[in-house]
Amino acid sequence: MDLPFLNELNESQRRAVEYTDGASLVIAGAGSGKTRVLTYKIAYLLKTGMAPSSILALTFTNKAAREMKERIAGMVGEKTARYLWMGTFHSVFSRILRSEAERIGYSKNFTIYDSADSKSLVKSIIKELKLDDKIYKHGFVQSRISYAKNNLITPDAYLANTDLIKADNASRVPLMNNIYKIYCTRCKQADAMDFDDLLLQTNVLFRNNPDILQKYQNLFGYILVDEYQDTNFAQYLIVKKLAEQHEKICVVGDDAQSIYSFRGANIDNILTFKNTYQNAQIFKLEQNYRSTKTIVNAANSLIDKNAQQIRKTVFSEKETGKPIKVLSVFTDFEEGFIVANNISDLRFANFRYQDIAVLYRTNSQSRVMEEALRKQGIPYRIYGGLSFYQRKEIKDVIAYCRLVCNPNDEEALKRIINYPARGIGETTVNKVIECSQLHAVSAWEVLTDMLKYNLAVNAGTANKLAQFRSMIDVFAEQVTTQNAYDMANSIVKTTGVIADTYTDHSPESMSRQENVQELLKAIHEFCETKQADGEPTALLPDFLSEVSLLTDQDTDKETDKDKVTLMTVHSAKGLEFRAVFIVGMEEELFPSPFCTQSERELEEERRLFYVAITRAEELCFISFAKSRFKNGKTNFSNPSRFIKDIDLQFLDMPVEAKPKQARIGDWDDDMERERNRFQSSFSKPFIRENSLPVAPKRMVKLSNTDGDKIPTENSSIPAGAFVKHNIFGIGKVLETSMVNGNEKAEIDFGEKGVKSLLLKFAKLEVLK
DNA sequence: GTAAGAAAAATTTTT
DNA sequence: TTTTTCTTAC
Numbered sequence A: 001m002d003l004p005f006l007n008e009l010n011e012s013q014r015r016a017v018e019y020t021d022g023a024s025l026v027i028a029g030a031g032s033g034k035t036r037v038l039t040y041k042i043a044y045l046l047k048t049g050m051a052p053s054s055i056l057a058l059t060f061t062n063k064a065a066r067e068m069k070e071r072i073a074g075m076v077g078e079k080t081a082r083y084l085w086m087g088t089f090h091s092v093f094s095r096i097l098r099s100e101a102e103r104i105g106y107s108k109n110f111t112i113y114d115s116a117d118s119k120s121l122v123k124s125i126i127k128e129l130k131l132d133d134k135i136y137k138h139g140f141v142q143s144r145i146s147y148a149k150n151n152l153i154t155p156d157a158y159l160a161n162t163d164l165i166k167a168d169n170a171s172r173v174p175l176m177n178n179i180y181k182i183y184c185t186r187c188k189q190a191d192a193m194d195f196d197d198l199l200l201q202t203n204v205l206f207r208n209n210p211d212i213l214q215k216y217q218n219l220f221g222y223i224l225v226d227e228y229q230d231t232n233f234a235q236y237l238i239v240k241k242l243a244e245q246h247e248k249i250c251v252v253g254d255d256a257q258s259i260y261s262f263r264g265a266n267i268d269n270i271l272t273f274k275n276t277y278q279n280a281q282i283f284k285l286e287q288n289y290r291s292t293k294t295i296v297n298a299a300n301s302l303i304d305k306n307a308q309q310i311r312k313t314v315f316s317e318k319e320t321g322k323p324i325k326v327l328s329v330f331t332d333f334e335e336g337f338i339v340a341n342n343i344s345d346l347r348f349a350n351f352r353y354q355d356i357a358v359l360y361r362t363n364s365q366s367r368v369m370e371e372a373l374r375k376q377g378i379p380y381r382i383y384g385g386l387s388f389y390q391r392k393e394i395k396d397v398i399a400y401c402r403l404v405c406n407p408n409d410e411e412a413l414k415r416i417i418n419y420p421a422r423g424i425g426e427t428t429v430n431k432v433i434e435c436s437q438l439h440a441v442s443a444w445e446v447l448t449d450m451l452k453y454n455l456a457v458n459a460g461t462a463n464k465l466a467q468f469r470s471m472i473d474v475f476a477e478q479v480t481t482q483n484a485y486d487m488a489n490s491i492v493k494t495t496g497v498i499a500d501t502y503t504d505h506s507p508e509s510m511s512r513q514e515n516v517q518e519l520l521k522a523i524h525e526f527c528e529t530k531q532a533d534g535e536p537t538a539l540l541p542d543f544l545s546e547v548s549l550l551t552d553q554d555t556d557k558e559t560d561k562d563k564v565t566l567m568t569v570h571s572a573k574g575l576e577f578r579a580v581f582i583v584g585m586e587e588e589l590f591p592s593p594f595c596t597q598s599e600r601e602l603e604e605e606r607r608l609f610y611v612a613i614t615r616a617e618e619l620c621f622i623s624f625a626k627s628r629f630k631n632g633k634t635n636f637s638n639p640s641r642f643i644k645d646i647d648l649q650f651l652d653m654p655v656e657a658k659p660k661q662a663r664i665g666d667w668d669d670d671m672e673r674e675r676n677r678f679q680s681s682f683s684k685p686f687i688r689e690n691s692l693p694v695a696p697k698r699m700v701k702l703s704n705t706d707g708d709k710i711p712t713e714n715s716s717i718p719a720g721a722f723v724k725h726n727i728f729g730i731g732k733v734l735e736t737s738m739v740n741g742n743e744k745a746e747i748d749f750g751e752k753g754v755k756s757l758l759l760k761f762a763k764l765e766v767l768k
Numbered sequence B: 001g002t003a004a005g006a007a008a009a010a011t012t013t014t015t
Numbered sequence C: 001t002t003t004t005t006c007t008t009a010c
Helices: A004-008 A011-018 A034-047 A062-076 A089-099 A115-128 A138-150 A155-160 A162-170 A176-189 A195-208 A210-219 A233-243 A293-303 A332-348 A363-375 A392-405 A410-416 A426-438 A443-448 A459-478 A484-495 A497-501 A507-532 A540-547 A599-613 A641-645 A664-682
Strands: A024-028 A055-059 A085-088 A111-113 A192-194 A222-225 A249-253 A281-285 A324-331 A356-360 A380-382 A564-568 A577-582 A616-630 A633-636 A722-725 A729-739 A742-748 A754-758 A764-767
Touching: A004 A011, A004 A034, A011 A034, A011 A281, A024 A034, A034 A055, A034 A062, A034 A222, A034 A249, A055 A062, A055 A089, A055 A233, A062 A085, A085 A089, A089 A195, A089 A233, A089 A540, A111 A115, A111 A195, A111 A410, A115 A138, A115 A176, A115 A192, A115 A410, A115 A426, A138 A176, A138 A195, A138 A233, A155 A162, A155 A176, A162 A176, A176 A192, A192 A195, A195 A210, A195 A233, A210 A233, A222 A233, A233 A249, A293 A324, A293 A599, A293 A616, A293 A641, A324 A332, A332 A356, A332 A363, A332 A577, A332 A616, A356 A363, A363 A380, A363 A564, A392 A410, A392 A459, A392 A484, A392 A497, A392 A507, A392 A540, A410 A426, A410 A443, A426 A443, A426 A459, A443 A459, A459 A484, A484 A497, A484 A507, A484 A540, A497 A507, A507 A540, A577 A599, A599 A641
Parallel strands: A024 A249, A024 A281, A055 A085, A055 A222, A111 A192, A222 A249, A324 A616, A356 A564, A356 A577, A380 A564, A577 A616
Antiparallel strands: A616 A633, A722 A729, A722 A764, A729 A742, A742 A754
């Protein structure tokens, strides 16, 4: 068949597009036209007669899905494109789960718990079990649960898994399995699924209902998966099952850009694709169309340091371009300033703001950058961080909506049962939940019949609870008939949420009002769009199911046109900019200190840096600061080890104001000198005004962290030293010892007595 | 039960 | 620095 658009592809791209006989894996180097292959392949399938509704295309982000859909619409027309099954794993399968919900014991309107809901639930379970939250940290527990779900390990399977149980015992969290079990029960009682459930329950649905599996196997004549290197086991299995019959499947990915293992992504899925699909064809896309030779080669030299990878030769035929400029600055503030200056300079080199991005490892780094850009009047837009739907007032309104659509939603109930304040306090809420657990029902169920469940509250409280319940009941009755906007509108009015946000005229209060209005507007638009599409009345549950999987990245506004982009490296994946600034390239930040334990994690961080560099088309800047303000105090840092992984020939190194020019190998020495200089000036004796001359003193961080090389911060207290404690005052150290790896000191506080303190916890100031 | 204020803790990446 | 938890006074 002669399809002219195929001529826009190179040889390997074209072969990847045209192969539709069976399974295929496209290994796509950075910038090699991966999305192009996917979109053209879908267009090709459509042009060769496949119905849009039988094509399933799974992406990683909503944004990727939307953009691809637009591009396809441009090629085959909007009317055809709209019937494609295209979206993220989570959104596509939540849609399927909703329509088949009854088959796995959920209702059609099940709630989707976001990570905040999960966190809150985990925390309350830990509390209810009376466990020490210093040992059972919610973050750790959450990641364990998530790990289990992503690997399709149910609570029962967890208990039967000796490796997991052993690991938990070794980490001194033997009750992890209990927490997990209760967590699942509670989600079920609340008729709620968390993000991981959307994948886990899809597997359950397919496993327990062969007829449904078959229905979707037949429906999807061709399956495409983007970013396959980031799929986890649950996703892998869903895809495998759906493709089982015909193996009409094409996955695209780049092992060098696998950066989501913390979310369960398993790089083996792509590395061993051929084992799953034995007749699979493999196509390699190696020509990079995005970046200059220098950038491609610099990135290659970096990723070359990773042991785990599919070797490939990514090359560029564009011009050589400029070397990557490395910027060395003293503080994070200066870093912002320098970056802003460079951005201003780029404007004279024919760069628009929208051609430029600033990438960082953590969202918290955005603040300083924002300030610097604002000061210089540079427009920017920021991705991530606190999204619209995570703001308090929005979550409150959404919680009401959630509860109305699904009264069993415990997290929503907890959130608003006393907002605005109606005299139902913590004690009461705890009683209700305790009671609900006793009878294995949802909290709402208890409220519907307090007598039956013997809820032990006094008459006044019972009355308040009953009032609250009937208020929600009234809304719940209307939810299937009223449209979403009218519902939401009367909810915010009747419940007093509006009144609460209108209490004063402070800027904060005004902005909260605006946000609530903004949300109502969004719901209104949602209803209108549905109506324009000729669909029946848009109900509140419909809106909720759309909104729960949206993130801020999904709101691209017109006003965001010509602005510098600020985002984390993770969210930059898949994007490209003419100029890219990678800031905060320091040890303890990038690589993240949480990821330096194992070589595997370290390699992932290196891939992350690889992703960052390969976003750049023409110019790339890398900066590191010698000191950075973090968690309320200034920390010192060394340049990231990853900078040394890039071949020097591609770098434009900073010239330090030193007798000799800094070379890579000298950095550590230089930093050492720099630090010593700073510290000697810092620790100079000083005399406080209107007080007796006191001995110079300095704060000493006493935790014995190993990575810390700063001498003053690492020293423990010698016996005989004098220390000051916030409560006990001044004392003399009698002796120090090690207890379970923690340093303990016996300190004589005079009349307050001799105390034995763990240095890890006690805030001590050493007097010298 | 509430509100305010103090103290302590926690800081990665995202659907 | 920001967020959460604890304390205290009404």
